[in-house]
């Protein structure tokens with residue numbers, strides 16, 4: 188299969204007031220078309236930096252980032268992003284918020300078609316009836332759903348999610364995991380998900396990448412077997428427990444609490 | 448609901464006037480110590496033409512000064528909000544400039560541009576009121592969470608697009624907060640110049656002539672007229688805020 192996202196030997200150092208801070212050192216990530224990779228690692232190890240590299244928001248000091256067989260040199264409209272902070276614009280309705288990217292990227296859709304597309308996505312994540320509400324009228328989980336719709340409205344090839352469910356309570360989070368699976372069926376994308384929830388990583392992704400402590404390199408790769416349509420019950424199988432255990436151990440190594 | 452929001456302040460004003468009248472009457476103060484509301488009526492009827500002409504002078508100069516303050520303040524605010532270096536460079540200068548009491552600047556400006564009364568007055572109104580606007584815009588822009596920028600930047604949006612679509616609207620509530628302060632300050636600026644200038648015009652000059660002629664009811668009448676103009680301008684800003692930044696208001700309940 189062809190690799191849609193390819194990160195080769197990336198190295199990056201931030202220049203801070205306290206001197207240089209190396210964050211990435213020998214990072215390799217590759218995600219095939221339609222794949223969904225979860226990235227886990229100690230806090231502050233450079234995960235968000237990785238998302239900014241893929242999105243073309245910054246350039247690495249060394250190494251290469253490729254999307255679709257093209258070297259990433261700057262932002263491109265084939266990328267969609269969502270963060271832990273849903274960053275919805277309070278002066279726009281939910282529908283207008285979702286339409287926003289279509290006002291930036293070139294599109295053949297007229298105004299009506301853009302809104303129809305946004306309405307369709309909102310109904311896909313269970314937000315029908317909330318189109319004309321303001322963001323502050325929605326719960327945290329609903330805002331995150333709207334944020335997801337905005338990230339998808341321009342049909343990006345690559346969806347980058349930086350701890351999107353990190354601030355939600357456990358049950359809301361599980362609801363959103365299931366929504367993610369439904370969305371991916373209808374709106375295929377190649378995804379990179381940053382998370383610190385190991386259960387989330389094996390429930391959503393088909394590949395889990397464990398990063399080492401800062402400066403981050405690829406420390407461990409776990410392939411999550413394709414078992415067809417996943418349900419929350421799958422998380423309570425022996426197989427899942429074993430995967431979680433392996434990942435837990437790798438995180439401890441990354442944190443420097445266990446020997447490799 | 449609307450009736451109440453209109454009646455409550457009206458009643459408050461009436462109560463205030465009654466208390467004022469009662470205080471002057473109880474203390475037995477003569478006119479030259481403290482005029483009472485009942486003295487104001489005659490002052491307005493005697494000089495109503497002057498009040499209209501001078502009130503208009505004061506109003507337009509304040510508004511022009513304020514508009515200048517908005518244009519220049521927003522420009523400074525943008526420069527400081529987008530560039531850390533410019534913020535570090537300009538902030539101390541602005542703070543120092545703002546710290547100079549404008550009462551000392553008034554005679555200097557009056558001497559520098561002698562005979563240009565309109566210009567001088569507008570200039571002082573502008574100088575005194577642009578600082579809060581510049582600060583609010585620069586803080587609003589520099590505290591914009593990076594994610595807000597990134598959702599548009601990751602799609603290839605230009606800085607200008609990001610400014611119009613996100614940074615500017617997000618800063619509007621702070622801007623209007625500052626504008627309310629600036630309105631009051633601009634009035635102070637206008638009046639300082641009008642009072643100090645030897646052949647001034649406007650309500651400040653009217654106040655000064657009241658002082659020269661020991662016409663105390665006139666002086667008080669000017670104060671009330673100034674308060675009235677200030678209130679009108681303030682509520683114009685509030686109305687604009689409702690239109691352009693009404694979304695920032697918390698829905699009650």
Ligand SMILES: Nc1ncnc2c1ncn2[C@@H]1O[C@H](COP(=O)(O)OP(=O)(O)O)[C@@H](O)[C@H]1O
Pocket residue numbers: 201202203208210229230231232233234235236237
């Ligand atoms: N623009 C920046 N300038 C300087 N240091 C930064 C910058 N962005 C992030 N860092 C630092 O780099 C490290 C990695 O950041 P980040 O990629 O956000 O980590 P993570 O998302 O894994 O928590 C952190 O220590 C952070 O403080």
Ligand SMILES: [Mg+2]
Pocket residue numbers: 234235349
């Ligand atoms: Mg992060």
